Amino acid sequence: MSNKNEFKAFSASQDANVVSQGEYEESRDLNTGIPPNIISIGLLNKVLRQSSIISSVVADFISTQCSDDVLDDGDIVKLTTQLNRALEQKITTEIPSASLAQEGIVQLTNMLGNSSRLAATQKLIQELADSFNDNLSNRVPSIRKVNGKELSEDIYLGAVDVGVYTPEQIDQKINIEVDRRIDTELDKKISTEVDKKINTKGNKNTAGKAVNGWWKCGDTGVIYQWGRTDVLQSGHVARIQLPISFSNMDYSVNINPIQSKIGSMGAVIGYVNVIDNSSFDLLNSWVNARWNSPFFWIAIGY
Missing domain, CATH: 2.60.40.3940 (Immunoglobulin-like)
Structure with missing residues (x-):
């Protein structure tokens, strides 16, 4: 049994007594409304047809998606609830949350790539983790040596092994640099103070x-x-x-x-x-x- 839709399109036949679309758009009554005592039946039918067709289409959408009767009983709250439920039903049935077969709210993928619209599946993540672990374990073979020291155990590399300064050499260089900077700053300070003393005497008139x-x-x-x-x-x-x-x-x-x-x-x-x-x-x-x-x-x- 089909659902009942009481919202019907008015003047919808091809030979309906309505003004043309051009006449309707150029009518001065389009913005101000139809004046009293001067009624164009063709214009009135055009107005009723436009509003009734849209109402009929929306009502048919509600009836189809919700399998409900859509009644012209003045219950606005009920119609609003039915429209919301129809929209939810449309989204739920035709747009999946996530799918490998088609785009939805979130589309999943098992393949590597640079897309910003796809989400990785658990399978892809596990494959990446396994590949990383295999690559890490085989990166440096245990038979290799660093400065003649085998990698089979923890190794210690001193300053000489890696060609850097020893702590004693670093301290010595720091002390030399600090002394040099102190001498430079002291020279600047003395020069500034002397200039101040000199400039306070004999300023030009x-x-x-x-x-x-x-x-x-x-x-x-x-x-x-x-x-x-x-x-x-x-x-x-x-x-x-x-x-x-x-x-x-x-x-x-x-x-x-x-x-x-x-x-x-x-x-x-x-x-x-x-x-x-x-x-x-x-x-x-x-x-x-x-x-x-x-x-x-x-x-x-x-």
């Missing part, structure tokens, strides 16, 4: 010779820096950037107006405020008069 320049003492590290500002309007502040940075903010700055005007009307005066180790602010103040003037400055620090 360096300088940047420009309108805004600097000079650094090679022995003490004391730095002199100087420069000239643009014309600074009275009552204005200018941020002066040093040519090079001091190592700290403990430096002094002296300023002098280049076009000082002294008289009954007053005089140009400037004030300095250290900002950081590389800049300071300069204020053009005045007494009784508002005169614009450039300034010359000199900074001393280390």
Whole structure:
């Protein structure tokens, strides 16, 4: 008695009232769905045929592999269980776990080779083991000798037998090499220390010779820096950037107006405020008069 399959293909005959595959793929309803009140019977039949044929094929596969009835009763859990069992049955009956006759999950072999898809049988492994043992036992015949010593018993080979240094000779060579390396390292150490001592004396002074320049003492590290500002309007502040940075903010700055005007009307005066180790602010103040003037400055620090 054949199993029952209630999932049937719809509109499956050749003269079925369905649109062609080309019309179906070009239909704008393919992505948006069939709009209400405007139904193309041929298009609707095409949709039902595609889904029903696939359903019928899957149901027939379940029925064939499981020998079960496949019913349209809305039991999704049951259908899922039947499909899983059908797939397991298909794999079990048609794909062997291991076989010498055909490829399966694992294919065995009795032959040596370089394949990465075959597994060795117990017979092949035993043959390899026997061959290895026979080869090992016959590799060095007992009648052979090493440096005149028979292989029928344990033999001792000294340094002279194999042409190497004796322990005493090795110790002597090691001591000579160690002494040589110690002398070399000591020479390097002495040379380095002497260079350090020499280089700490008489280091060259360096300088940047420009309108805004600097000079650094090679022995003490004391730095002199100087420069000239643009014309600074009275009552204005200018941020002066040093040519090079001091190592700290403990430096002094002296300023002098280049076009000082002294008289009954007053005089140009400037004030300095250290900002950081590389800049300071300069204020053009005045007494009784508002005169614009450039300034010359000199900074001393280390």
